Amino acid sequence: MELFYDVKKIRNQFPALERKVHGNTAIYLDGPGGTQVPKRVADKMTDYLFHHNANAHGHFATSRECDALHEAARETMACFLNCMPEEIVFGDSSSTNNLKLAFALARGMKAGDEVIITDLDHESNRSPWLHLAERGLVVKSVKVNPETCQLDLDDYKSKLTDKTKVVALNWASNGVGTITDIKPLIDQAHDKGALTIIDAVHYAPHRPIDVNALDIDFLVCSPYKFFGPHMGVLFGKAEEMKKLETYRVLVEGNTQPPEKLETGTPQFEAICGSAEAVEFIADIGYDCEVWAEKQHPEDLKELKGRRWYIVAGMLAIEEYEDPMARKLRSALVQMDKVKIFGPPEGAPRTSTVSFLIEGMRAGEVAKAMGDEGIFVWAGHYYAKELINEVLNLKSVGGLVRIGLAPYNTEEEIDRTIEVIENIASKA
Ligand SMILES: Cc1ncc(COP(=O)(O)O)c(C=O)c1O
Incomplete structure (x- = not known):
């Protein structure tokens, strides 16, 4: 593992990893709630604020620089998702982007039109449509x-059915890590003339994305889940973006995509930071070049330049995280009072592992781990339908979630296993 991937070099870039809790070095396993940020991302944001800070489209130097940085960030994010820059929208969060998108799409729909959501999704990809049911959808x-x-x-x-207009699907579950093979589902939706909205918020930190190859119409992801600042990114296929009747402030100049979805003054500093997060991933690809060429010739053969390095970086992250997640699962499965929730071993999944200890509420386990300096989440993490209803875990406070990131180490996983074993032995 260490041969192709220099985790020390990665860790040195994250100031947060120096934190101690009760004398122990903190172990950040809360990536699905938001990863830590490398210094270069914060530096990029500071550089924007100190040296290029202005509103857009003015006739002076810093405003022109702000425009240039905004456009450059769109290009970088387009490279991350494999689309055109004008198909990239920056917004507050994926939830906000989902709401804006759904309400815009609904303007072209009528009572009786059908929308498909799933019980696997985060509420972000469900609630907009549940609200719109009030209008007869x-x-x-x-x-x-x-x-x-x-x-x-x-x-x-x-x-x-022939009445389905929109299908809103989850690519990877933030609740239990299930990865869905969405391509056949997208094709079936298109056969019925329906548009697809893909929630890739939990997928994006773990696997490369190619919106073109999958013929996705709309996709959301959130840079704060992949080393960037808190914000959301929406991809919209150019032809569909043109047709969208968005709700916006009515002034000239913002009637075209992507601006027609970027209401108000954008968070320029976060946009700069998000692009830098993608460059961080590309640099992982650069450092893993020899390994990637050897191990993934098929995945990379059509790619060039920065896109090549981004995909190589994501493949390296997957290759680094997945064995640690497997080690964690195989240790947890052997513990008497511990139960893992998620897809069967061997089925596609991210490096996110959700579990419970018999006799304890999820929050109690997370607190006991937190006291040891191990940061994990507990609850339904807004995958409410899955965790409260499908798995029926409301009475125990949901699940405990361990999420791996590229800065975690095998030693951290060993210590996590030891701590869980200890907590379970006292439960
Ligand atoms: C799968 C998934 N979808 C959507 C969201 C919402 O993202 P945001 O916080 O950017 O609104 C999250 C956040 O945790 C998530 O994990």
């Missing part, structure tokens, strides 16, 4: 198999 939610935490594909097929 028929919203159907695809079931999840509680044993495998995977979508029921037959249920999906049976819910798709």
Whole structure:
């Protein structure tokens, strides 16, 4: 593992990792709630604020620089998702982007039109449509198999009809890590003439994304989940973005994509920081070049320049994180009072591991781990339908979630296993 991937070099870039809790070096396993930020991302944001800070489209130096940085960031983010810069929208968060998108799409829909959401999704990709049901849209939610935490594909097929206008799908579950093979589902939606909205918020930190290859219409992701600042990014296919009737401030100059979805003055400093987070990933690819060329010739053969390095970086992150997650799962599975929730071993999943200890509430476990300096999340993390209803875990306060990031180490996983074992032995 260490041969191709220099985790020390990665860790040295994250000042947060020096933190101590009760004498122990903190172990950050809360990546799915938001990763830590490398210094270069904060430096980029500071540089914007100190040296290029202005509103857009003015006739003076800093305003022109602000415009140039905004456009450069769009290009970088387009390279991350493999689309055109004008297909990239920056916004407050994925939840805000989802709401704006759904309300704009609904303007072209009528009562009786159907929308498909899923029980696997974060509320961010469900709630906009549940609100819009008030206007007569028929919203159907695809079931999840509680044993495998995977979508029921037959249920999906049976819910798709000629009236389906939008399908809002989850690519990777922030609740339990399930990765859904979305391509066939997108194709089936398109066969019915429906648009697809893909929530890639939990997928983006763990796997490379190519919106073109999958023929995705809209996709959301959040840079704060992949080493950037708190904000959201929306991809919209150019032809669909043109048709969108967005709600916006009515002035000339913002009627075209992507500006028609960027309401108000954008968070320029966060936009700069988000682009720098992508450069950080590309630099992981640069450092892993020899390994990537050897191990992933097929994945990389059509790619060039920065896109090559971004994809190589994401493949290296996957290759680095997944064995640690497997080690963690195989240790947890052997502990008497511990139960893991998620897809069966061998099925596609991210490096996120959710579990419970018999006799303890999720929050109690997270607190006991937090006291040891191990930062994990507990609850439903807004994957409310899955955790409270499908898995029926409301009474125990949801699940405990361990999420790996590229700065975690095998030693941290060993200590985490030891601490969980100790907590479970006293439960
Ligand atoms: C899968 C998933 N979708 C959507 C969101 C919402 O993202 P944001 O916080 O940018 O609104 C999250 C946040 O945790 C998430 O994990």
